[in-house]
Amino acid sequence: MKRPIRIGGGSGSSIDRRIGFAQLASGHPDDPVDVIIGDFMSEGNMTTLAAKRAAGGDSQTSYEQTFVNALKLGLEDIARNGIKVIVNAGGTDTERLHKVIVDLVKKRGLALQVAWISGDEVLPVILERSRANPDAFINKHTGETLASWPHTPIYAQCYLGGFGIAAALKHGADIVVCGRVADASPIIGAAAWWHGWDHSHLSELACSLVAGHLIECSTYVTGGNFTGFKRLEKGGRWLNLGYPIAEIGPAGDVVITKRKGTGGVVSVGTCTSQLLYEIQGPWYFNSDVTAILDNIAFTQVAKNRVSVSGIQAAPPPATTKVGITAHGGFHAETYYYIVGLDAEDKARMFEQQARSLFADPSVGSLENFTLLDFQLLGVPAKNPRSQTAATATLRIVAQAKRAEHLGMQKFMRPLMDLIMGAYPGGTVHMDTRMGLPRPIHEYFVTLLDQRDVKHQVHLPNGSVVDIPPPPKTQVFPSQQPSTPRFVSSAPVGAKKSALDIDFRPTIRAPLGAVVHARSGDKGSDANVGFFVEDRDQYKWMRKLLSVDKIIELLGDDYNGQAIDRFELPNILAVHFLLHDHLDRGVSCTSSVDFLGKNVAEYLRAKEVDIPRRFLLGRNVLGKL
Incomplete structure (x- = not known):
């Protein structure tokens, strides 16, 4: 029986520290990892990278350069120690990232094989199905149909599972670059490859899915974004938070730990915190499996070692999540500062002045705004110890369909011109750059039948392997189980429990x-x-x-x-x-x-x- 695979979470986003791959790769031989994964994709950069891809041109880099920077720091240790690397940093141009990594490996003189995954780009099939059936795609959040969406799609990207990654590793790849695979799919793929699992190993896949969710956000499970953070101050444990490691055994048994000799902590609390992040109910879906979380449990088995149990499994849904991007117009914002007494009254005075000025025909902005919002951020302290403590921020946000409707003379200049008649102490932020229009993108979340996805692995030797959809799926209700309040399971008339x-x-x-x-x-x-x-x-x-x-x-x-x-x-x-x-x-x-x-x-x-x-x-x- 094979030993557990050790998978390190080397990046949780495109704005994580760059040191994760190097930190994990340098642990050999005392603290080795077999695979390092990196999650570089989010709904934020999916839209910005989609816009770059749609704009075209060689000057548009629509993959995550941050991965390249991180990989460079640890590449020699990765090669020396035989570590596999799996990332979803391909963004919306995985093929180009593949070429960049191949060139980097060649330049360093390393014998590493690089594969890439395709199939996440699905705009043509989305448009085709929508034209044939206007009700084919329903927004998961708003309930509107894609056909009625008042925006023109420019890109669509679905979430792939992990079996393409497993196939790439099986065929000799050392580095696998992906576009929009699901956050936990690199961990599922690595564990399936290591232990030889297929779609029939639902329980094992579900455990690896949860393990992937726990380490996909890197140091979020080792003390980052943790409400028990004050306990980490002693001994400087909130410095240099260590990157996590998931140990996944052949039966799907999971232990979460971290790189030795680093700060942070792996505890029942940090694992619970990360589990609760971004889930949407007790059913946790992936293209390969569904994890049922109702009975999940964590046990502290040693210092910085937490075991995971109680995970149940079901087949995956027949569909996979799709994010559709469209141009949404433009956004601009600026700030005024409010100090001391009567903050709400001062904010109300300024908002009324601003709206009146924007409605003036000489400015003519108000009718062109699709959004104009005034937000008072914070409350000045009572009997403040400093002027800083007495300061709140008035944030003014505007959106419009066209950039010229948020130009300097239409948004920022009128707000600056109010300063001489503003509330007592009225002070505008002097940096006007955020007051200039920047593009924003609308995002439509829906579902696509997995049979409509052309999931492929592009191997280092140039050959291509097709990845079929899961052979068995399950239909789940659109509404996850929900109980609005605690209901005791004790029978009526039972003794006090x-x-x-x-x-x-x-x-x-x-x-x-x-x-x-x-x-x-x-x-x-x-x-x-x-x-x-x-x-x-x-x-x-x-x-x-x-x-x-x-x-x-x-x-x-x-x-x-x-x-x-x-x-x-x-x-x-x-x-x-x-x-x-x-x-x-x-x-x-x-x-x-x-x-x-x-x-x-x-x-x-x-x-x-x-x-x-x-x-x-x-x-x-x-x-x-």
């Missing part, structure tokens, strides 16, 4: 004094998962955090849309999906929280009635 603990007396305090949380984006949806550190806290939290309570905590930010809720009792978590919470998604949102990462922190700051004994115990997360 452990869930009926009296949690009085209580103290009014921020939810985050006891509760961890993590949030993120999926298109225009935001997801947020809450978790705690012991069973009593969970019994209290699962009762407290209903859909109605989340609506109450959201306050003015609740948009009236549906909210889904499900529980993960083995990891003491409750998860919520906030539909359409993020405006129109990362590519064209008007929110400063364009990735949804701060929804959790906002909700943790809200005050609730917390059992007094929790606040006096050792698990308090922050000072009151």
Whole structure:
């Protein structure tokens, strides 16, 4: 029986540190990895790279150059130690990235074989199917059809599974470059290759899918974006967070660890935090398998070593996710500063002045804006200790279909001209560059039958291998399981159970004094998962955090849309999906929280009635 494969997560995005590949590759022989994966794609750069590809021309680089920079730092160690590399950094031009890597390897004099994956570019089939059937493609977030979408698609990219990667490795590739494979597909592909799995190994594939989700965002599972971050200050553990390693055994057994001798931590808490990130319910879909998460559990088996269990499996859906990009117009923004007293009144005065000026025929901007928003960011401190503490920011955001409608004389200049009649202390940000129009892109998320995808592997010897769709699929309801509130499983009339603990007396305090949380984006949806550190806290939290309570905590930010809720009792978590919470998604949102990462922190700051004994115990997360 083969030993577990060790897969290192060397990059979580195009703006991760460049050192991940080098850090992981240098661990031999005491801390070796067999494969390093890198996740460079997101819904943000998918649209910008799509626009570059659609623009054409040799000057347009529509792959992720950041991968090339990262690979250069560790390439010799990768070659010396026989490490495989798998990345989705091809963006929208994987073939060109393949040529770049082949040239780099040749220039370094290394005997590495490079393969690339195609099939993610699907605009022609999308347009063909839409013309034949106007109802063929439904936006997963808005419910509108592609045929009724008021934008012209310029690019469409689907999410591929991992079996193309497995085939490339089987045929001798050392480096596999991909475009839009799903974030966890490199891990699925590597594990399937190593252990010889095929589509019949659903349980093993589901475990590798979850392992992939845990390490795909690199240091998010080793202490990054973790609400227990203050515990990492001692000993400087929040410095140089180590890149994660997933050990996946032949039966799908998974242990998450990290590069030795680095900062950060791998704990039940960090793994729980990362699991809750970007999921949309208990069914976690991939083109190769569906992981069922209801009974997932984490166990701390040693320092910086967490085992994963309780994952169930189902066949994959017959469809795969597709992101369709279109030109969405232009965006501009600028900032005024508000200091001290009456911040809301000052902001209201300025907004009324600005709207009046934009409506003036001599300016004539208002009718051309598709969006004009005034956002007061922050609140000046009471009795402030410094002027900085007394300062809030008024953000003015505008969008329009044409760039000239946001030109200097139409947007930035009128706002600057208001300064002499503005509120007391009115001060505009002097850097006008963000006030100039920049392109934005609309993003349409839908599903495509996997049989319509031409998934291919381009091997180092020039031959091509076709990857068929999965032989067995399953149809899932469009709505994931959701329970709006905790429902006891105890029969009516049963004796008082452990869930009926009296949690009085209580103290009014921020939810985050006891509760961890993590949030993120999926298109225009935001997801947020809450978790705690012991069973009593969970019994209290699962009762407290209903859909109605989340609506109450959201306050003015609740948009009236549906909210889904499900529980993960083995990891003491409750998860919520906030539909359409993020405006129109990362590519064209008007929110400063364009990735949804701060929804959790906002909700943790809200005050609730917390059992007094929790606040006096050792698990308090922050000072009151």
